[in-house]
Amino acid sequence: MIITREIIKKKLVDWQENRLTNKQIKEWAEEIYDNKGTLYADDEWEEGNKVSVTREILESLTSLDMNLGLVEDVPIYLEFLKAEPGNYALGFHKWNIALNSINYQERKAKLKEIDFYSRFCI
DSSP: OEEOHHHHHHHHHHHHTTSSOHHHHHHHHHHHHTOTTOEETTOEEETTEEEOHHHHHHHHHHTTTTTTOOGGGHHHHHHHHTOOTTOHHHHHHHHHHHHHTSOHHHHHHHHTTSHHHHTTOO
16 A cells, blocks of 8 residues: 555544544554555655655554644644655654644643543553
């Protein structure tokens, strides 16, 4: 299976528009990410390393519960998807800045009673 940015974008929008739950988007990402036959249409080489925005986002979604990811984070993912080919490092840097600006202590307090997240809110 070849995963494109458009496929990722569609799933993120489905999640954002409540057609998918947090658990469903995580399970979808796990199924794709863990499949040895998955190829990424946006694979590129940067400083001798194979990199992919789609792979990075899928990997993040597989840990959605551990990362305390919420549907309100979808715009951060969508912005990363806009990273121009050849500018992975800049896109990744901006993505990390956006993710690091989230108040995770506040999220832990908010999510500690929700089964999907509770074990990561200690």
